[in-house]
Amino acid sequence: MNHFPPLRLLVTFEALSRHGSMRDAAARLNVTQPAVSQAIKALEDYIGVRLIDRSVRPSRMTEEGELLARAVREGLGRISATLEDIRAMQTDADRQITVACTLGVATYWLMPRLSGFYDRHPEITVNVQAPASDLPVLSPGVDIALRYGTGGWREGINGKLFDEIVCPVGSPDLVARLMEDGVDLDTAPLIHVRNPHNQHWAGWEDYLAVKGITRPRSSGQSFNNYVQAMQAVIDGRGLMLGWRSITERAVLEGTLTEWPNGTHDLGTAYYVSTGVDPSKDALLFTQWLREEAT
Structure with missing residues (x-):
């Protein structure tokens, strides 16, 4: 210089x-x-x-x-x-909020609904972050966190958004073919989501154990996030353990089909968390989230 x-x-x-x-x-x-x-x-x-x-x-x-x-x-x-x-x-600066959530919830639950919030509040910009750890927290710069679990977080103000339900899902053609051939979950092709950062999520092993079904842990194809796994399921390559927050829209639209009598409540839910003194815009967004959740 x-x-x-x-x-x-x-x-x-x-x-x-x-x-x-x-x-x-x-x-x-x-x-x-x-x-x-x-x-x-x-x-x-x-x-x-x-x-x-x-x-x-x-x-x-x-x-x-x-x-x-x-x-x-x-x-x-x-x-x-x-x-x-x-x-x-x-x-x-005072018309922006930042929301942290998992990649799956951001892609399949929040983003498809976000245009509705903009219709109501076009003056507010919503920034969405999906941390690699899959554990959203109220870190500096994050106004709202959508978190999965049983609650009990000590920081911020937390409230239940909706209960989470799991159910195996697959493409309609694959599910119909498996049912016609008499194939059950003990031999059906499975798709896993495995990532060292999402160990707090239940997997096929947990679900099958609850259902009393035994099969080798290594069987099936694995992906490290739900977006990749979802595409493989839509392509008919296997069944995925579907979380209602991620698969509900695809099931309603007929892109995916739930396994008959396969739903199970793990006792977990999604919670919305804010700081102890949330901004007016954060409160507006939280109110909108609760309306969408119902």
Whole structure:
């Protein structure tokens, strides 16, 4: 930065390169033509190269001048855009909320409904985060967390949003074929969601144990998130242990079918958590969430 020329010289040079003449640049900057000429000369002396070829009429940029003009134009453009972003952030800071939830809930429960909130409150921007740990928390910058479990979190204000139910699901064709062939869950093709960060979620092993069904743990195809697994299920590659929050819409639309008499209540639910002093916009969003949940 010790060799960086004064910013006013670069601004004058950028104006000259953009408008093409000393007169137009002076008018744009609201200064005199001699002031522009002096600034360009000072910049040339500072850098040690000629930026303007004055041996021709009209004068024109040298090769070095063209290189600098592009760099200055890009740099000043970035500064201008950043300033606009900062102003926008300052203006809209109190009209934004950030929601943390799992990737599955974000994709299949929250996002398909979010347009309804925007219809009611177009002035509020909702930022959605899906942490890799699959354990949303009320960290700094997060206004609302949608969390799965049995409750009992100590931080923030927590309230139940809806009970969570599990049930095996598959494509309608696959479920119909398995039922027709007399195939039960002890031999049906299974799709697992396995991830070191989501050990708090029940899996096929837990569900089958409750149902008194024994089969090898390693049987079936595995994915590390519900979005990938859901697509494989829709493609008819196997049955997935469906969580109602993730699969309900697909079942209602007929994309997936629940396994007959397969539902089970694990005693868990989804909760909405806010800080102890939530903003007005966070309260509006929480109220909307409760309406959607019912």
